Amino acid sequence: xxxxxxxxxxxxxxxxxxxxxxxxxxxxxxxxxxxxxxxxxxxxxxxxxxxxxxxxxxxxxxxxxxxxxxxxxxxxxxxxxxxxxxxxxxxxxxxxxxxxxxxxxx
Amino acid sequence: xxxxxxxxxxxxxxxxxxxxxxxxxxxxxxxxxxxxxxxxxxxxxxxxxxxxxxxxxxxxxxxxxxxxxxxxxxxxxxxxxxxxxxxxxxxxxxxxxxxxxxxxxxxxxxxxxxxxxxx
Numbered sequence: 094x095x096x097x098x099x100x101x102x103x104x105x106x107x108x109x110x111x112x113x114x115x116x117x118x119x120x121x122x123x124x125x126x127x128x129x130x131x132x133x134x135x136x137x138x139x140x141x142x143x144x145x146x147x148x149x150x151x152x153x154x155x156x157x158x159x160x161x162x163x164x165x166x167x168x169x170x171x172x173x174x175x176x177x178x179x180x181x182x183x184x185x186x187x188x189x190x191x192x193x194x195x196x197x198x199x
Numbered sequence: 200x201x202x203x204x205x206x207x208x209x210x211x212x213x214x215x216x217x218x219x220x221x222x223x224x225x226x227x228x229x230x231x232x233x234x235x236x237x238x239x240x241x242x243x244x245x246x247x248x249x250x251x252x253x254x255x256x257x258x259x260x261x262x263x264x265x266x267x268x269x270x271x272x273x274x275x276x277x278x279x280x281x282x283x284x285x286x287x288x289x290x291x292x293x294x295x296x297x298x299x300x301x302x303x304x305x306x307x308x309x310x311x312x313x314x315x316x317x318x
Contacts, residue, residue, distance in 0.1 A: 124303065126304040126305070130244075134310075135294050135296075135308035136244065137308075138299075138306050141299065141303045141306075142304075179243065181246070181304075183302055183303060183304065187246060187259070188246040188249070190243060190244040192243050193243045193244070
């Protein structure tokens with residue numbers, strides 16, 4: 094299953110609302126997770142089952158979608174949110190990741 | 200606190216072998232599936248393989264099937280990735296990750312170990 098994220102990169106300002114889209118090449122129900130990765134660090138789980146917020150993750154992060162189209166929304170960007178974001182499908186093997194969306198400061 | 204610590208990375212020639220290990224602590228290891236994920240320099244994430252709680256099922260991405268073997272040792276709370284016939288395109292940071300309940304996510308990650316395949 095191929096996952097395509099859009100956009101691949103994004104410039105935004107602190108306080109902006111940002112949405113990243115992940116499209117699957119076939120239906121994956123809600124078996125989608127979102128991760129944040131900062132340079133030199135491992136990924137950090139944000140959202141799983143498409144819309145469930147991982148414990149400890151700020152509520153400004155939210156996820157939605159099912160089937161083939163999913164979104165990650167950050168309601169009000171904070172300085173620590175500038176990072177690369179990946180979606181991952183865990184519906185079928187081999188598990189796969191999107192190519193990533195790099196969120197940069199405008 | 201969940202901790203995953205990878206070891207075993209390094210420089211290896213094309214065609215060579217390397218064994219990565221991941222030591223787990225802070226949770227009941229036998230209750231979780233474990234995965235390996237890699238990231239080539241400057242590139243995105245690629246899921247590599249995983250292994251069931253009891254080791255009875257293993258799955259691989261096509262590009263490593265037949266060359267890599269995942270295993271686990273519940274007595275030592277560890278998982279390993281034996282990598283044979285390595286290629287330049289296997290160069291990456293390799294992360295060990297715990298799969299969360301019902302395998303809906305990878306909820307804990309190690310810091311990674313770098314594997315460089317070069318002559």
